[in-house]
Amino acid sequence: MRLLALFCFFFYLIGVIQAAPTTTSDSFEAPSFTTRTRWTIVSSSVLTLFACIYTAIHPNIPSPKDNTLRILRRRLGIMIIALMAPELVVAWAMRQSFSARQVTRQFKKSGYPSIGPKSGSDDEEKESDEVPQPRLLRFFRLHRIFRLLHFFRLLLIVLAKCALFVPAFLWHFPSALTRRVKGLFKANLSEISEDYTWTQTHSLFVLMGGFMLYVDGNPYHTLQPDEVLSLIRDKCIDAPTLTETQIQDRSKANAISKGLIVIQVAWFVVQLITRAIYHLETTQLEVGTLAFAVLNFLTYAVWWNKPLNVQCPHPVYWKSTESRPENYIHAIDRDELDRLGILAPVLRPIIELAGLLSAVPTSRKLRVLTFDGSIKLDDLDTVAIVLAGLLMAITFGGIHCMAWSFAFPTYLEQLLWRINAVAITCTPWFCVFTLFIFNVLDIPPVVYLIVYVLYVTLYVAARAILLVLMFTTLRKLSPDAYKVVSWTSLVPHL
Numbered sequence: 001m002r003l004l005a006l007f008c009f010f011f012y013l014i015g016v017i018q019a020a021p022t023t024t025s026d027s028f029e030a031p032s033f034t035t036r037t038r039w040t041i042v043s044s045s046v047l048t049l050f051a052c053i054y055t056a057i058h059p060n061i062p063s064p065k066d067n068t069l070r071i072l073r074r075r076l077g078i079m080i081i082a083l084m085a086p087e088l089v090v091a092w093a094m095r096q097s098f099s100a101r102q103v104t105r106q107f108k109k110s111g112y113p114s115i116g117p118k119s120g121s122d123d124e125e126k127e128s129d130e131v132p133q134p135r136l137l138r139f140f141r142l143h144r145i146f147r148l149l150h151f152f153r154l155l156l157i158v159l160a161k162c163a164l165f166v167p168a169f170l171w172h173f174p175s176a177l178t179r180r181v182k183g184l185f186k187a188n189l190s191e192i193s194e195d196y197t198w199t200q201t202h203s204l205f206v207l208m209g210g211f212m213l214y215v216d217g218n219p220y221h222t223l224q225p226d227e228v229l230s231l232i233r234d235k236c237i238d239a240p241t242l243t244e245t246q247i248q249d250r251s252k253a254n255a256i257s258k259g260l261i262v263i264q265v266a267w268f269v270v271q272l273i274t275r276a277i278y279h280l281e282t283t284q285l286e287v288g289t290l291a292f293a294v295l296n297f298l299t300y301a302v303w304w305n306k307p308l309n310v311q312c313p314h315p316v317y318w319k320s321t322e323s324r325p326e327n328y329i330h331a332i333d334r335d336e337l338d339r340l341g342i343l344a345p346v347l348r349p350i351i352e353l354a355g356l357l358s359a360v361p362t363s364r365k366l367r368v369l370t371f372d373g374s375i376k377l378d379d380l381d382t383v384a385i386v387l388a389g390l391l392m393a394i395t396f397g398g399i400h401c402m403a404w405s406f407a408f409p410t411y412l413e414q415l416l417w418r419i420n421a422v423a424i425t426c427t428p429w430f431c432v433f434t435l436f437i438f439n440v441l442d443i444p445p446v447v448y449l450i451v452y453v454l455y456v457t458l459y460v461a462a463r464a465i466l467l468v469l470m471f472t473t474l475r476k477l478s479p480d481a482y483k484v485v486s487w488t489s490l491v492p493h494l
Helices: 002-019 038-055 068-084 086-110 120-129 135-141 144-189 200-207 225-233 244-249 255-277 284-302 336-353 379-405 411-441 445-475 486-490
Strands: 033-035 211-215 218-222 314-317 483-485
Touching: 033 486, 038 068, 038 255, 038 284, 038 445, 068 086, 068 445, 086 200, 086 225, 086 284, 086 336, 086 379, 200 225, 200 244, 255 284, 255 483, 255 486, 284 379, 284 445, 336 445, 379 411, 411 445, 483 486
Parallel strands: 211 314
Antiparallel strands: 033 483, 211 218
């Protein structure tokens, strides 16, 4: 399939070169325009939108007992979430990346794959972690004012680091890019060796459910990073020996296929920029798709090293005869979110991402939770994720506000667009502000739940209305909307 895609891309370039106009004039000429159809507008936007909500999503590994229908249904649910709340997907990708970076440091410190016995500090940490406290309740019983002040202090630190990061990134980027290219050439031209060093790819693999514990030949539990280290130290399992190349070989995509998707999204952004430069009308569907495209670049960058659509985890077999898995792995019989009733599917992604679940239910122990947030992050990383989520909300909603003065078929549709564009921009900020106020006033958890359900309902309704308007406004377009700059068709795209 990849080879076929490369051949199609090659022949497309040949056709573009043969069809490209030639001129011998040295004088500058105004760009020529061609026309497009309503179908061209819809197809290019829908393809780009599909790339943003499907191909850019790197789901976790399913359970060995999941059938095809259940996997597709879960994937469809993730696509709906990506369509209704793309900021949540960006926050999920960033949290998983920060967790992977922390797990990488943990495994390198342990000396993987030659892991020694536990130290005293590890025992103390384990004893402190063994206190069974439901996180969902402990979250509402913290010292509220002090945590609020601490959050603002960390927020200032993150903002200062971000301000210093930009010039530092621009200064170090050329040398880092050179080292990366040299490393790729060296890896591809030199002889392949079995390097079992723990990398960021290993961490992403274990966080997506890459290591499955088998007991008596049957799948028993998806291992978390701390469980892998604990079982290796106690000689209950052998250290999983997988190279980064072997992990990437399980992925259904490589740099070329991912690059083609990035090119498609980049082409869509470029042709919208040219329309703005030459004052050509842009449709609301293209503006909405642009918002997804901008967030898609960040998601792809964060998940670039994460394997895509891995279906089978790596088996790890129990070998100890002196102990049983129940002594190391704890699960609860009932899902903590069952008490929410019909609200559980709506609030589950946020609660899972925030890491408010105390344990994994028995019914889900053969796969990692979709928005798993079990890895405890540093306070700075947590603040960075919250800040990034809010900035993504401003970006996503602000791009929709770009259509504030666009031509609409009716004034009612224009008014609806403006109201809902402001709603999706401001609602995430209202959520964070309400959290701060409720922490100071010591509001009961029930009020938390009611208010946040209202916020979620408002946001989902606003997103649904904008999605409908993106298509209904296509029924009446001005002649400028059908014009397109000729040279943009020469850029490779679908």
